Amino acid sequence: MDLTLSPAEEEFRDTLRAWIADHHPGREPDGDEASFTFRRDWQRALNERGWAGLTWPTEYGGAGATQIEQAILFEEFARARAPQLANVLGLTMGGPTVIAHGTDEQKERFLAPILSADEIWCQGFSEPESGSDLASLKTKAVLDGDAYVVTGQKVWTTYAHHSKWCMLLARTNPDAPKHRGLTYFLLDMEQDGVEVRPLVQITGEAEFNELFIDGARIPVENVVGGVDNGWRVAITTLMHERAGLAFALQARVQVALSELADELKGTKDPLIRQRFAQVAIEAQVLRLLAYRGLTSAAKGGEPGPEGSLGKWLWADLNQALTTLGLDARGPAGQLVDDVWTYRFLRARANSIEGGTTEILKNIVAERVLGLPRA
Amino acid sequence: MNFELTEDQREIKRTARDWLAARYPIARVREIALDGAADDTWDEVVELGWPEITDFGMVELAVVAEELGASLAPTPLASHWAARLLHPELEGRGTVAMWDEGGTDPAASTMDGPAGTKIAVPAAEGADVFIVTASGGRHFAVPSSAATVEPARALDPTRPLSTVTFDGAGEELSGDHFGRAWHAIAVAAAAESVGVAARVTAMSVQYAKERKQFDRPIGSYQAVSHACAQMFLETEGARNVVLWAAWALDHDPDAAFMAANSAKAYASDAAVNVCRSALQVHGGIGFTWEHDLHLFLKRAEANARAFGDSTWHREQVAAAHL
């Protein structure tokens, strides 16, 4: 056991810290377009330094770095309150999926513009009738010459309104069992037959959308991982989502926690003190779980079902933390403030997005503990 | 950055587990704890060198303590470690007398020197030396000749407790190691709780696979399977935070005390939550004297209150942040 950084890792952290200090663009502007442009510029700056795809292979514009270094990057970004990256779904899910299952041509075509944020990605998995039971999805893709013709509806599609590419899961074989008839496509969003309608969330923002697909065409070369093999490919995406997000987000939890500590400094209220301490302890538990995951990931392979533990714990913790932030304001919590109102509301989705907490518990029970299926 | 135990640490863990399984199968634990049979392994424990493992390293100590908790071994080893951390030159077998009658703060005895009564003293019978806390953060080493031991009724039958009256004789201990020692003691206790939580989680998962109702294993019902998943989450979380705290006590002094408070708070709660939930998963059988679950539950509940409960340790964490 050794929980210190190696000299090389420390050096990377220091270089990174100095770079962030020099390049930090300041406070994010309000408004969807302005904030998007701001995040894209920030990602481009990072990519010019070679760090947007830190762990990606160097031949695809990555830096070939370790998962530990990726973790350091997340922590330093959070510490410095650096902006989000514009292409977060492409970077954390789309890219890794193409790297794991894509053809050489696909890697050549798709990876570089993900890093440069020239092409933004979104994830078209969920449908109105298929959420947790994702494999029951109905959007269908039918081969017509050298392209698939797609018809159906997706929903909750985050950033679809900015996206060039959509990781689309569609049914190619209606006769096969539900998990075996799906194919993973890369859908070009810039075509007739794809319509994006924003959905306003409880925070008042419209990050996610409805996606209506009516006769859109996807050339066969945009199938990832083989026809009717989409479920396996989708699992890769979801595992990266849970493992990767849990890490990036745990770093942000630490920052929100230290902000809350500043606000609560000196409080005598024993209940608030107890709740704060519990959240602080669970934040450590989450950080350690994430690092422990890295230790096993460093030994090779993809993130396993254990990543579900981190995503689940993060959702519980972030909800407890943001609720405490709101409660600590007392009666002023009835009024909208600049920080905690938004965080509290946004955190309500944490136990739904990226797999609900109930589904994650099913995964832990069945795949980790070996309990019989419900 | 590496969370893996070293080969040596894994070897220590294996040795501890094998030895404990051989000497303290649960039937033997029951004979000692419930039927009054004598615990007779101390000489062997001394031969294995475990009383001195406190000199070795905190991760090593935590690894053995976890196994100790998982086995419910009714040995006085843990209370001896506590005494030895406070008094490294201790000769013979030691234990710690820290709780004033009616006291609630583990760090604030009002006893004026080594004269007076302490409650809930573990493994007092047969101890050679008592480390006694007194007002002003003082510690005294008191020989058994100056102590009158009155066995008490312990919630946890695997760990006898006594009320001990001290007549005033004893030598004051000096040094600047007490802060670290108390945090190390908390981590060792937390590690025992992890052992309890891990074993009870495994028992519950096993039972949920075997027991059938309505023609299906009960583990196929989410009310049961999600309870098991929750046990697993808390057990894993507790083990990580305990190992971090143990490591920090030897390698990262800035973080160590807060890590230790975090470990004791989280692991105490985890073991208690796991055992209470396990009782529910087991249904009526888990409520019987005959089933072993009550022994684990009582150890978890008692251990959660030893060396400061989770509320007290959380307050230390709050004080460090706020």
Ligand SMILES: Cc1cc2nc3c(=O)[nH]c(=O)nc-3n(C[C@H](O)[C@H](O)[C@H](O)COP(=O)(O)OP(=O)(O)OC[C@H]3O[C@@H](n4cnc5c(N)ncnc54)[C@H](O)[C@@H]3O)c2cc1C
């Ligand atoms: C902010 C946000 C962003 C999102 N972004 C995207 C995106 O970019 N792309 C995308 O594809 N999707 C996205 N989603 C969708 C998300 O993945 C789904 O909402 C989620 O999988 C749940 O599906 P559902 O909403 O249909 O709820 P349902 O599946 O209908 O679930 C309703 C309730 O039933 C429970 N439930 C369902 N099945 C079971 C079961 N077997 N056992 C126990 N309980 C069960 C659930 O846990 C939940 O509590 C996003 C969601 C949110 C909130």
